[in-house]
Amino acid sequence: MFDVSFLELAVIAVIALIVLGPERLPTAARAAGLWIGRIRRTIGNVQREISSQLETEELQRQMKHKRDRVDQGLSKMRQDVEGLGDTPRNRSDSERPPADDETPGAGSAGREPAADDTAAPADNSRHTTSSDADRNDAPR
Template sequence: MFDIGFLELLIIGVVGLLVLGPERLPKAARTAGLWIGRIKRSVAGMQREISAQLEAEELRQKLKEQERKLDDSVNQAKRSAEQAKRSVESIAGTPNKGNGGQADSTGAQSASAGQRLDDAVDSAARASSSSASASTLSPAPSDDTASSEHKDSATR
């Protein structure tokens, strides 16, 4: 921080000895040392708090990005499942005119397949929402440097 050499310290000591005298100089030096120590500790504490806040903000941004990606993938899965359901319904909705009774059994099978597809879409939505809530509860750092920095700050 300051580039003070031995000569500067010697000059400060001699001036302090002349101004304060030999009786008050040790007490003044002790008081100055205590104040310098307090200042250093408070500056170090502020630096730790700032770095912790920056790290927390970075983790929040990563978490939001992961949540957005998860939401996008869930929405894409829902769209593809709904598209598959519509295609099944369109196949079931056009009866086969030449087979008569066979069209009814195909329609019943398609309705059963449509119900199973609805159930699969609902279970996928529930699974993705539960995994999204689990990821918000315990975010994990993505790189090793962030975890090692966190361990270092925890040990201090």
């Protein structure tokens, strides 16, 4: 901080001894030491606060820079995706992948049942009616 040589300290001590006298010099030196300690602590606190503030500002600047880069990347991707939707389809139908309901070879198994398909399945056993019973009883 201050560049004080030994000779300057000796001159200050002699002047203090003459002005204050030998009775009050130790008390004054102790008070001066306490004041110097408080001043150093205050300066240290201010330096820490300033460096903390500078670090915070630097982190905010870095975050803003990275946020801008991410926003640019997202906007570029959004433009690319929107550009894909605007281009005409150049593929023929044979190159186009089949839709879910157009799966080849799936037939009705590949589709979901319609509302009328949910009825009870037909019974494959033979139902006899009166005319069927007559046919069965008739001689052949």
